[in-house]
Amino acid sequence: MIEAVELTKDFGDGIRAVDRVSFEIPPGQIFGLLGPNGAGKTTTINLFLDFIRPTAGKAVISGVEVAVEPRRAKRHVELIPENVALYPTLTAVQNVEFFSSLGRRRRVERERVRQALLRAGLAEEAFDRRVSGFSKGMRQKAGIAVSIVRQAPAVLLDEPTSGLDPKAAADLLVLLDGMREQGVAILICTHDIFRAQQLCDRVGIMRQGTMRTVLDRRALDAADLEQVYLDMMAYG
Template sequence: MPLISTHGLGKRYGRQVALEALDLSVEAGEVLCLLGANGAGKTTTLNLLLGFLAPSSGEARIDGRNVHQDPEAARAVLGYLPEVVQLYPLLTGIETLRYFIDLSGRPCPAQAELQAMLDRVGLQRDAHDRAVGQYSKGMRQKLGLAIALSKGARALLLDEPLSGLDPKAANELVALVRALAAEGHAILAVTHDIFRAQQMADRIGIMRQGRLIEMLDPRNMSASEIEALYVHHLRDLA
C-alpha cells in the first residue's frame, strides 16, 4: 500500500478549479517531485494531503487512512516541511527539538539521543547549541525534518524545499532526501527546481492548471530534456 495516495482528488472554489481529479501514489522508498508554474495546484495538493482543506471530490490517503475522515490517524505518520519553517528564534536547535517533542506529549529523549537526531539530518554539532534565529534556511529545514522524524513520520511533504538554498545546502538537502527514501520514507516534494528534481526524484510529475499532465522517469532523462518538456507543456500559459 502506498504511504501517500490520492484518488480522483479535486478542489474547486466556486467555478475556479484549483485541482482536478488527481491520481498519484508514493510508495515507501520513493521520492516524487511535482513541478508546475504558479497556479498549477501544487500547494492545494499539499493542503489536501495535510487535511488543511476539504476536497470537493475524491480522496487523499496517508498510509491508507483517509485524511479528511480520519485526520488524526493520517497525521500520525505525516511530516510536513513548509516553505518557511517557523521556529522560536531564541531557542537553540536542541531546545527546539525538545520543545516540539514535549509539546507532542511524548517522553523526552536524553540529550545524546536529541543530538543523534540532529546528526541524522546533517545539522553540524556546533549548531546544536546555537540559537535558531541565526540559522540559515538550510539549517532550519534540517531541524524541521528532525522534528518531523522525531514523531515517527514516514510520509513527508516538502513545499519548495530548495528555494533560497545555496548550492552546498541544496546538495545536502538532496542527499538527505535520498537517504530518507532509502530508509523507507515516502517523500512528495513540490519544487520549481528542475535540476534538483532530476537529482532527487524517482518520478517527476508535471502539473498545469490543476491537472497532472505528465509523469516522467528522471533517470532516463537529462535535466535539460526535462526542462524542454516542461517548457513545452507550459506554452500558451499567460
C-alpha cells in the same frame, strides 16, 4: 504510502485549484511535482495535511484517508515547508525536542534529538544556540531533524531548495536520498527542474490543477525534462 485518488479542490469564485489528481508514492520513493505558479502544488500538499478539505476524491497517508481520520493520518506525515517555523528564543535542540514531542506521552530524549540534528547536517556548534540567528538552511535542518525523530513514513516538502545556497541544496538531496533508502515516501513540490530530474523516482507536471504528465525514472533518464516542461506549458 502517499496516495491521491481523483483529488479535487474548489475554492470560491469557480477556482478549481486541484482537478482530479491521482498518484501513488510507495515507501522508498520520491515523487516530484513541477508546475508553474498557481498550478495547484501547494494546495495538493495542504490536502494531505488536512489544512483544507477536498471537494471530491481523497488524500490517503499510510492507508488512512486524511479527511476521514485527520488525527490518525497526521501521525504518519511530516511537512517541511519552505520556511520552517521555530521558537526564536529556544535553541535548536530545544525546538526539535519540543516539536518532536508534540502529541506524544513521553518527551523525546536529548540524545535522539542530537543524533537527528547531526543526521540533518546541522553543525554541532549550532545545536545549543538560539535559532533566532539561524539562516534559512539551518532552520530547515532543524525542521528535518523533527521529521527524523518522529520517523514519519511520509514526508512532504514544499519548495525545499528555494533560497538555499548550492551546498545546502546538495546536502538536502543527499539527506532525502538517505530517507528514501530508509523507506520513507517523499513528495516534493519544486521549481528546480534539474534537481528533480536528478533525485526523483518519478516527476509529475501539473498545470491549472491537473496532472498533465508523469515521467518515470527511465523517461527522466532519456528526456530533457526542461524541454518536456516547456512544451507542456506551451501546448499542454
